[in-house]
Amino acid sequence: MCGICGVAGHKPAVPIIFDALKRLEYRGYDSAGIATIGPKGQIERVRAAGKLDHLKAALAETPIQGTTGIGHTRWATHGEPTANNAHPHKVGDVAVVHNGIIENYAELKAELEAKGAVFQSQTDSEVVAHLADGFLKQGATPEEAARQTFARLEGAYAIAMIFEGHDGLLIGARHGAPLAIGYGEGEMFLGSDSLALAPLTNRLCYLDDGDWCVLTPQSAVIYNRAGQVVERPIKTQPAGQAAQIGKDGYRHFMEKELHEHPAAIGQTLANLTDQATQSFKLPALPLDLATLPRITISACGSAYYAGLVGRYWLESLARLPVDIDVASELRYRQPHQPDRGLALLISQSGETADTLGVLRYLKDHDQAILSILNVDHSTMGRDSDAVIPTLAGPEISVASTKAFTAQLAVLGALAITVAQARGAIDAKRAAELTKALQAVPHKAVEILGGEAGVQAMAKVVAEARDVLFLGRGVCMPIAQEGALKLKEITYIHAEAYPAGELKHGPISLIDKTVPVVAIAPSTILFDKVISNLQEAKARGGRILAFTDKAGAAQLKGVAEHMVVLPDSDPFTAPLLYAIAVQMLAYEVALLKGTDVDQPRNLAKSVTVE
Known part of the structure; x- marks a missing residue:
């Protein structure tokens, strides 16, 4: 959600922290700030509401110095996105940055106010600074004050602290929100994720839940929840990751x-392919796919829609029962789990709070955990029995694009493998489906070259206040993905429905001001879809269709605009049509002039409930 970083080193801290915040801005951009230990040992601080450009201007007006410091870019939870609510929070001799939610902050705040504390912000995070400063005033060392503070906190947090008069000291902690230590040469770093630290060092250590750490320019000491000194593995990150976060001449990261x-x-597919047999290979699991009683799928946002496609494939191909729910519901619905069942969790970041909650619930109920992740060294990755990685690379735009289709690619490979293991399809059919899936990248290039048709469709959508997306079968989740993308980056209200449900209520919304966007490959219940679209057209609806050549021939006279996609096996249609609906949202956003990469009220990695 929010992004935090810190440095204890020998070079000016502000440029290092500011550059790290730019790489973290996808996690939140409501406000930002930096605090350092100045030349005389005092805490110097600059904060600004809005995006990092505002902080840059504030730093130019009020420069701060020091080689030890912390920074923060905020997605507002408690308190409005104002400079006063921006981090770092400073109380007495301590400054704090925080990602997460302190669930017992109201109780702590009342306790502190009863002792005379005066709060300057509306945030839950400020209680952390008050607690730590209170312990300092009682004679505690910074390390003791930090330890006692962390012991009082309930909720999800990643925290970094600096202390007046203690240049070269940086203290961090995590519980339910990610935090990594970066090991440099004569300098140490803290960051919300590896992307923040990628240009600074390739040697990273990920704190476990309940860990806290004391960093100096030459050392890192890690303590567990019980206060014992522990060792956590230091991993070497792949070279070149930092180079992947530029726009490379494109207008936006999303483009x-x-x-x-x-x-x-x-x-992603190449990583899963056995080159000798041209079949897919999966990581070992502690159960037998052939006798698996059920799979439980859970995710959030676009990853949930990927899971819906996965359910369709697993049930239709592998004849395997699948239960699926959004993570924020499943973790509290607490459904009964079968003996030796499999939980399939999907996340781009591997840090999504609700999906992590589901992981822990299902693990407690003896389900094997298989996760599909773009960051396999994330918290979910470390807590899973097995991980299938999506090799999408860093995704900076808040609206997920390539990570979604990479998730679909993994789910397609998984469905083929499970279906063959269960005897639901033979080797010939498995080979056909595998070949169709491996042909998707080439067809995707064709789709990306067809911008003109999408742009013509976008002009109709950009004029609308409400838009309906329709799909059937395995394309219904793609209609949902299209509606979500349009809402996220254009702020146009959009809803998705199974096309067959149109006459059961939603058709009452249709008139000439409501475009109807159909996901309509000719190979998937096409005759039914045409009938549904004719019903909408008869009520004045403006029909816009994504289809193929055969479909386009039959939709003449029905659809006002069509985008013709490459012919494909119906099994792979979701991947291709997903790209097209995402392109539509992007082109509409350009026409609307919205902030494509950083839409209002959203953040990339949702690490709080």
């Missing part, structure tokens, strides 16, 4: 990431 669909899908 760049749309054009990375073919590579993301191709790399």
